[in-house]
Amino acid sequence: MPDITATDPATATADNPVQGIDQTAGNFSYKIDYEFDAGTGLSEQTIRYISAVKKEAPWILDFRLNALKQFQAKPLPTHWATKDLENIHFDKIRYYLAQGQKPKRTWDEVPDDIKKTFERLGIPEQERKFLAGVEAQFDSEAAYSNVKELVAKQGVIFLNSTEALREHPDLFRKWFGKVIPTGDNKFSALNSAVFSGGSFIYVPKGVKVTHPLQAYFRINAESFGQFERTLIIADEGAELTYMEGCTAPKFSTSTLHSAVVELVALKGAKIQYITVQNWANNVFNLVTKRGVAHEEAEIKWIDCNIGSRLTMKYPGVVLKGRKARGEVISIALANDGQHQDTGAKMIHAADETTSNIVAKSISVGQGRSTYRGVVHIPKHLKGCKNNTECDALLINTNSRTDTYPAITVRGNANPTQHEASVSKVSEEQIFYMQQRGLTEGQAMSLSVNGFVNDLASQFPMEYSVELKRLIDLEMEGSVG
Amino acid sequence: MSQLEIKDLHVSIDEKAIVNGLTLTVRSGEVHAIMGPNGTGKSTLAKAVAGHPSYTITSGDVLLDGKSILAMQPDERARAGLFLAFQYPSEIPGVSIANFLRAAVQARMGEGEELDATAYYKRLYSKMDMLKMDRKFTSRAINDGFSGGEKKRCEILQMAMLEPKFALMDETDSGLDIDALRIVADGVNALRSTNLGVVMITHYQRLLGYIVPDFVHVMWNGRIVKSGDKSLALELEAKGYDWVKKELAHA
Ligand SMILES: Nc1ncnc2c1ncn2[C@@H]1O[C@H](COP(=O)(O)OP(=O)(O)OP(=O)(O)O)[C@@H](O)[C@H]1O
Ligand SMILES: [Mg+2]
Numbered sequence: 001m002p003d004i005t006a007t008d009p010a011t012a013t014a015d016n017p018v019q020g021i022d023q024t025a026g027n028f029s030y031k032i033d034y035e036f037d038a039g040t041g042l043s044e045q046t047i048r049y050i051s052a053v054k055k056e057a058p059w060i061l062d063f064r065l066n067a068l069k070q071f072q073a074k075p076l077p078t079h080w081a082t083k084d085l086e087n088i089h090f091d092k093i094r095y096y097l098a099q100g101q102k103p104k105r106t107w108d109e110v111p112d113d114i115k116k117t118f119e120r121l122g123i124p125e126q127e128r129k130f131l132a133g134v135e136a137q138f139d140s141e142a143a144y145s146n147v148k149e150l151v152a153k154q155g156v157i158f159l160n161s162t163e164a165l166r167e168h169p170d171l172f173r174k175w176f177g178k179v180i181p182t183g184d185n186k187f188s189a190l191n192s193a194v195f196s197g198g199s200f201i202y203v204p205k206g207v208k209v210t211h212p213l214q215a216y217f218r219i220n221a222e223s224f225g226q227f228e229r230t231l232i233i234a235d236e237g238a239e240l241t242y243m244e245g246c247t248a249p250k251f252s253t254s255t256l257h258s259a260v261v262e263l264v265a266l267k268g269a270k271i272q273y274i275t276v277q278n279w280a281n282n283v284f285n286l287v288t289k290r291g292v293a294h295e296e297a298e299i300k301w302i303d304c305n306i307g308s309r310l311t312m313k314y315p316g317v318v319l320k321g322r323k324a325r326g327e328v329i330s331i332a333l334a335n336d337g338q339h340q341d342t343g344a345k346m347i348h349a350a351d352e353t354t355s356n357i358v359a360k361s362i363s364v365g366q367g368r369s370t371y372r373g374v375v376h377i378p379k380h381l382k383g384c385k386n387n388t389e390c391d392a393l394l395i396n397t398n399s400r401t402d403t404y405p406a407i408t409v410r411g412n413a414n415p416t417q418h419e420a421s422v423s424k425v426s427e428e429q430i431f432y433m434q435q436r437g438l439t440e441g442q443a444m445s446l447s448v449n450g451f452v453n454d455l456a457s458q459f460p461m462e463y464s465v466e467l468k469r470l471i472d473l474e475m476e477g478s479v480g
Numbered sequence: 481m482s483q484l485e486i487k488d489l490h491v492s493i494d495e496k497a498i499v500n501g502l503t504l505t506v507r508s509g510e511v512h513a514i515m516g517p518n519g520t521g522k523s524t525l526a527k528a529v530a531g532h533p534s535y536t537i538t539s540g541d542v543l544l545d546g547k548s549i550l551a552m553q554p555d556e557r558a559r560a561g562l563f564l565a566f567q568y569p570s571e572i573p574g575v576s577i578a579n580f581l582r583a584a585v586q587a588r589m590g591e592g593e594e595l596d597a598t599a600y601y602k603r604l605y606s607k608m609d610m611l612k613m614d615r616k617f618t619s620r621a622i623n624d625g626f627s628g629g630e631k632k633r634c635e636i637l638q639m640a641m642l643e644p645k646f647a648l649m650d651e652t653d654s655g656l657d658i659d660a661l662r663i664v665a666d667g668v669n670a671l672r673s674t675n676l677g678v679v680m681i682t683h684y685q686r687l688l689g690y691i692v693p694d695f696v697h698v699m700w701n702g703r704i705v706k707s708g709d710k711s712l713a714l715e716l717e718a719k720g721y722d723w724v725k726k727e728l729a730h731a
Binding site (some may be wrong): 427454 | 530531532533534553554555558559561564566569570571572573574575579580581583584587621638642713
């Protein structure tokens with residue numbers, strides 16, 4: 001571990017913990033030196049190192065150390081989740097990296113298929129260079145400073161969580177770790193111990209942010225876990241939309257991504273949180289997302305998961321105040337070698353609260369999709385409502401069909417409505433479309449887009465376009 | 481001038497022989513009617529020619545303009561100019577007719593060529609007008625919840641949009657009401673005048689009154705056992721298939 005006392009704090013924390021990418025295949029390999037490197041493995045020393053590099057207040061270090069203890073004490077949840085979790089080698093992961101050096105590769109050296117993928121995804125030029133490791137860092141500051149300035153005029157705080165801890169410690173501390181306590185699950189504890197990066201947003205009373213706020217997080221180093229921490233507070237009557245996009249290039253060894261996202265919507269506030277993720281095939285994506293909706297507040301999660309080796313993610317809303325509303329719209333696509341274990345949690349804790357869950361999953365070939373949902377409505381509450389819709393689409397008859405919608409409702413004094421369906425794209429349907437001149441890949445892609453169409457049309461334009469492109473790419477790659 | 485040649489074709493499903501040495505040559509602008517009892521292998525022939533993966537061609541060949549198409553994927557055959565109007569068209573939930581046909585038209589364009597959306601819709605609407613289809617169908621998912629007759633009309637709409645060289649029309653007339661039959665027939669006749677070659681599988685003489693065939697073939701037990709002109713269809717209607725069977729027994 002390098003000596004950190006000599007470090008200049010101004011460069012000690014990257015604005016976004018994003019670095020140039022590593023290699024994907026064959027000769028496509030190069031090295032980056034990380035100026036700040038906590039080494040591999042996780043110990044008290046690692047935590048102290050991270051906290052020192054980030055020049056954190058003592059309470060944060062204590063928070064991290066406590067989280068580490070909880071992480072170490074908790075078993076993997078393999079009694080209900082997949083045993084594949086046992087393949088995460090926690091001691092081989094790098095828990096903190098900050099970019100210090102420029103990589104030395106030119107655009108010409110980037111393999112054509114990578115370039116093509118970027119092009120197909122419509123990733124802007126400047127961003128492509130960063131993703132391909134030609135540029136050290138995608139300059140998110142430059143891209144988003146306009147938006148930041150604009151919303152700052154309305155009193156909105158939009159910062160990296162590291163900055164926010166320094167600049168608004170009281171505000172941060174008041175809400176931090178309250179929606180998702182450290183010990184919520186093993187991975188929230190892990191994140192609480194090593195978190196770095198992520199966004200902090202505060203929208204003052206009555207302010208309606210018209211521009212969606214956006215951040216890109218991408219993991220780029222082998223065996224590098226990314227542990228961003230996002231906290232969003234919408235004060236009374238405030239409104240905002242936050243968009244999170246993740247597109248990771250391919251890596252050769254397993255990578256862990258474990259984020260925690262907390263949302264607080266105070267009385268009458270509205271938060272919409274949109275995610276479109278496309279992780280590389282070796283990424284464990286284990287994310288805890290939850291919001292608290294106070295009286296008449298509304299929280300909506302729109303969550304699209306494509307790629308990864310294993311995704312476990314169940315966005316939730318705690319409906320804490322009267323007439324609060326929660327919604328989860330989720331799309332998951334599992335291709336060969338991928339497991340999407342997704343769902344939603346709705347915890348009704350006040351009268352007249354309503355929740356809506358629409359989950360669609362697509363399993364291709366050996367891909368696995370699992371839906372897990374919890375809707376909790378205690379008997380003593382009045383006028384609560386839940387609607388759950390859960391649809392699975394299977395493509396290629398050898399799909400492992402362990403897509404199983406499971407819905408748990410505790411308490412039955414309130415009306416709930418559940419619908420679940422499993423459908424298949426049949427050989428006849430594919431043949432029909434091929435007979436009209438579409439390739440097998442195009443035919444599958446059309447069916448999948450058709451399946452998610454009603455949900456995708458609710459997304460902001462650029463996201464539904466990106467989703468469609470991702471599906472096209474994914475389906476194209478799934479046929480020989 | 482194009483030519484579709486089916487040469488001594490043998491097709492089986494799960495080791496069971498269904499088509500047993502069928503030979504047929506269709507040229508541009510010609511209409512060949514195929515008639516024959518249920519289960520005799522008419523649909524199997526059509527799907528095998530179109531490249532359905534469950535049907536195995538055990539021997540024989542299918543040539544389009546002199547080149548074998550048997551090694552081609554179904555979509556390659558389609559883009560080469562072969563169209564199959566299905567006896568039982570598939571329903572594709574969530575995929576609108578407009579988007580589907582747009583993708584199909586785009587698939588026939590060269591790399592880098594962009595479809596002109598305005599021109600496309602103009603053409604789509606004119607074909608729909610010709611087939612007297614309500615425009616609200618464009619936004620409906622393909623065949624999803626369509627009536628039997630609507631499905632058949634939708635097949636012809638697709639054929640009109642994709643302008644194939646050869647169409648295999650499998651019982652397009654069944655399910656159509658009298659007016660629809662006339663509308664569809666007018667559509668096919670219009671395409672025929674632009675040199676479409678047609679293999680028309682049907683059970684009824686009525687369709688042949690509207691789309692007058694150049695040849696009529698009787699298929700039985702997986703092969704063509706009798707061929708003639710349009711009068712053969714009338715004779716069949718009057719005498720039934722037993723007549724053909726008896727003739728065969730004598731031969
Ligand atoms: N996918 C299949 N699997 C098993 N058998 C099949 C399959 N498709 C067709 N067959 C069988 O092959 C034979 C020929 O069927 P085909 O559909 O080609 O007949 P057809 O001449 O089109 O009949 P119809 O006039 O009733 O439409 C039938 O015995 C049928 O049951
Ligand atoms: Mg048939």
